[in-house]
Amino acid sequence: MEIKVLKDILGANEQMAERNRQLLDSNQVFAVNLMSSPGAGKTSLILETINRLKGKTRVGVIEGDVSSSLDAELIAKQGVPVVQINTGGGCHLDANMTYSALSNVPLQDIELLLIENVGNLICPAEFALGEHRKVLISSVPEGDDKPFKYPLMFHQADAVLINKIDLLPYLKFDTQAFSQAIKGINREVEIFQISCATSQGIEQWVSWLLTQMSMKQS
Amino acid sequence: MEIKVLKDILGANEQMAERNRQLLDSNQVFAVNLMSSPGAGKTSLILETINRLKGKTRVGVIEGDVSSSLDAELIAKQGVPVVQINTGGGCHLDANMTYSALSNVPLQDIELLLIENVGNLICPAEFALGEHRKVLISSVPEGDDKPFKYPLMFHQADAVLINKIDLLPYLKFDTQAFSQAIKGINREVEIFQISCATSQGIEQWVSWLLTQMSMKQS
Numbered sequence: 001m002e003i004k005v006l007k008d009i010l011g012a013n014e015q016m017a018e019r020n021r022q023l024l025d026s027n028q029v030f031a032v033n034l035m036s037s038p039g040a041g042k043t044s045l046i047l048e049t050i051n052r053l054k055g056k057t058r059v060g061v062i063e064g065d066v067s068s069s070l071d072a073e074l075i076a077k078q079g080v081p082v083v084q085i086n087t088g089g090g091c092h093l094d095a096n097m098t099y100s101a102l103s104n105v106p107l108q109d110i111e112l113l114l115i116e117n118v119g120n121l122i123c124p125a126e127f128a129l130g131e132h133r134k135v136l137i138s139s140v141p142e143g144d145d146k147p148f149k150y151p152l153m154f155h156q157a158d159a160v161l162i163n164k165i166d167l168l169p170y171l172k173f174d175t176q177a178f179s180q181a182i183k184g185i186n187r188e189v190e191i192f193q194i195s196c197a198t199s200q201g202i203e204q205w206v207s208w209l210l211t212q213m214s215m216k217q218s
Numbered sequence: 219m220e221i222k223v224l225k226d227i228l229g230a231n232e233q234m235a236e237r238n239r240q241l242l243d244s245n246q247v248f249a250v251n252l253m254s255s256p257g258a259g260k261t262s263l264i265l266e267t268i269n270r271l272k273g274k275t276r277v278g279v280i281e282g283d284v285s286s287s288l289d290a291e292l293i294a295k296q297g298v299p300v301v302q303i304n305t306g307g308g309c310h311l312d313a314n315m316t317y318s319a320l321s322n323v324p325l326q327d328i329e330l331l332l333i334e335n336v337g338n339l340i341c342p343a344e345f346a347l348g349e350h351r352k353v354l355i356s357s358v359p360e361g362d363d364k365p366f367k368y369p370l371m372f373h374q375a376d377a378v379l380i381n382k383i384d385l386l387p388y389l390k391f392d393t394q395a396f397s398q399a400i401k402g403i404n405r406e407v408e409i410f411q412i413s414c415a416t417s418q419g420i421e422q423w424v425s426w427l428l429t430q431m432s433m434k435q436s
Contacts, residue, residue, distance in 0.1 A: 037256045038339050038368065039360025066340060068366040089370065091309060091340040119367070120338055121256050122284060122309040141359035141382065142257025148286045149337070150256065152307065164359065170388060 013127055016095035020102060020130025027107035029060075030213045031115060033093075033131035035153065038119030040139040041163040043071040044196035045205075046114050050078050052206045053112070057213075060110035062101045064093040064118045071116065081106050092123040095130055112213065121150040133212055139164040140171055144178040147185055154182050158212075159190040161205060166195040231345055234313035238320060238348025245325035247278075248431045249333060251311075251349035253371065256337030258357040259381040261289040262414035263423075264332050268296050270424045271330070275431075278328035280319045282311040282336045289334065299324050310341040313348055330431065339368040351430055357382040358389055362396040365403055372400050376430075377408040379423060384413040 024031050034042045050059050061082040063072040072084040083104045085097050098115065105113065115131060117124040136157035138146055141164060147154045154160065160182055162175065179191050190208060194201035242249050252260050261281075268277050279300040281290040290302040301322045303315050316333065323331065333349060335342040354375035356364055359382060365372045372378065378400055380393065397409050408426060412419035 037337070037360075038364060039255065039357075065367055067369055068363075070363055070366055089340070089344075091338070118340070119255070120309070120340060122307070122336070122338060126307075139257075139359065141357065141385070142255075145286075145288055146256060148288055149283055151285055167359070167385065167388060170385060 017128035031113040036137035098129040125153040147181040235346035249331040254355035316347040343371040365399040
């Protein structure tokens with residue numbers, strides 16, 4: 001009986017996510033759901049991405065947090081439209097929260113919507129938001145065993161960004177073993193090694209993102 | 219109506235947690251609930267703590283993970299009794315899971331039970347397990363803004379361990395601002411700066427832990 005209820009919740013979320021996707025498509029907006037552990041670098045990646053796309057692609061952001069609007073304030077300074085969702089204790093965004101946020105996003109003025117999910121490697125993987133791509137940021141200090149511990153998140157991702165590679169000299173982290181573990185769970189996934197501190201790998205990530213957007217348009 | 223259901227769940231959990239606490243007390247076992255983001259260093263801290271307490275205090279461990287038993291295997295190598303809980307998607311331990319695990323822990327043979335919760339800064343804070351102390355590990359690479367974003371977890375903790383301080387030279391992290399933010403949420407909390415890589419600060423942490431245990435006994 002409990003399982004039945006959960007199915008209904010996820011079914012209802014899926015329907016609302018589809019509605020969000022239609023709204024985004026009708027406005028020709030490409031949406032990316034950014035997920036990671038707390039502090040893996042979602043906001044830093046958004047700032048780097050906005051910076052690279054300046055004058056090329058108009059970006060909007062939805063910021064998901066349990067509480068505070070610290071990240072939204074950082075992003076607003078870049079002159080980009082940003083809407084904050086505070087879940088008030090909830091450990092993930094869902095399609096309904098996203099729908100509410102979308103009515104405050106100027107969809108006609110943007111081409112790319114970056115949605116920063118709540119920092120959590122578990123539940124966000126279960127709730128579609130209407131996004132076109134799911135991107136997981138996994139940072140070097142978290143360790144190379146994470147694909148075994150949080151398999152659903154790695155299974156769902158279209159791309160995994162290995163962030164904070166500037167810290168590789170100071171930590172035990174086997175990039176090859178990590179990448180192999182991810183590929184074992186998700187053969188099609190794209191993997192990028194990046195550092196938001198040094199900007200290493202950001203160009204490759206942004207180039208992939210633009211390709212995904214153009215594939216969607218054509 | 220939804221709030222009513224949640225209250226019932228949390229109420230039922232609280233009752234079961236109390237039952238666990240009585241079981242632990244009747245066996246004179248002191249239990250610590252260790253919580254953190256994924257990869258902040260819960261398992262490393264457990265290994266360091268076991269190492270320091272060898273010959274002094276008999277330790278047992280309950281390992282909580284969404285999946286895998288990698289950490290339990292590492293701990294078992296230390297010759298310490300360890301019971302693995304796999305939540306199968308669940309993002310936190312609860313008192314009922316802990317009760318099931320306790321029946322497999324040799325309570326008469328141990329004095330200290332370390333419970334490693336699922337890697338998550340949100341939901342574990344809401345579910346008591348029957349522990350005597352809640353300990354939060356927050357690592358330097360996660361950034362110094364975490365108390366504002368995950369206030370409940372910092373509010374609940376009896377101690378916060380700032381782990382990976384060996385990485386301070388390579389990261390922007392204001393230890394003083396971080397500690398002040400924590401104290402603003404939770405005036406009574408103990409804060410320790412540690413590194414499981416260099417063992418810095420581990421002695422102070424273990425000393426605090428032993429004091430807490432002896433306060434409980436007396």
